[in-house]
Amino acid sequence: MQMPGTNDAGNRAPDPGDIERSVVRWLRDELxxxxxxxxxxxxDVGGHSLTFSKLNQFLGDSFGAVxxxxxxxxxxxxxxxxxxxxxxxxxSITR
Incomplete structure (x- = not known):
């Protein structure tokens, strides 16, 4: 049974406020x-597809979210x- 505020793995779900602060900080540095x-x-702030891809990689690594x-x-x-x-x-795909 999943507890409120947790994800499927039973870990605490990330706080949207933490994610937003991290996104803003990351974009300030990147741009x-x-x-x-x-x-x-x-x-409008200069983001584009490559920036979006890099941002999602950062969010996936940091918060498990995209x-x-x-x-x-x-x-x-x-x-x-x-x-x-x-x-x-x-x-993963093995060769």
Whole structure:
């Protein structure tokens, strides 16, 4: 039985506020713009597909979550963060 506030693995679900602060901090560093806030739009601050991919890699590694591209491109960052999804477990491909 899953406890409230936990994910399927029984770990505490990440706090959206923590994710938003991390996204803003990461984007400020990546785009060299200390003025970025959660009310900004990803594309308007200079984000693009490569930035999005790198940001999702960071979020997956840090929080086990990823952003939806459409929401991130169309909505303010704070809204996009509320719609993060858990990283799907993938199987490695052997050669």
């Amino acid at each position: 060299n713009d200390p003025e970025i806030t959660g009310s900004d739009n990803f594309l 952003l939806d591209m459409r929401t991130t491109y169309e909505e303010p960052l704070g809204v996009a963060v509320t719609k993060t999804q858990p990283v799907e477990s993938t199987t």
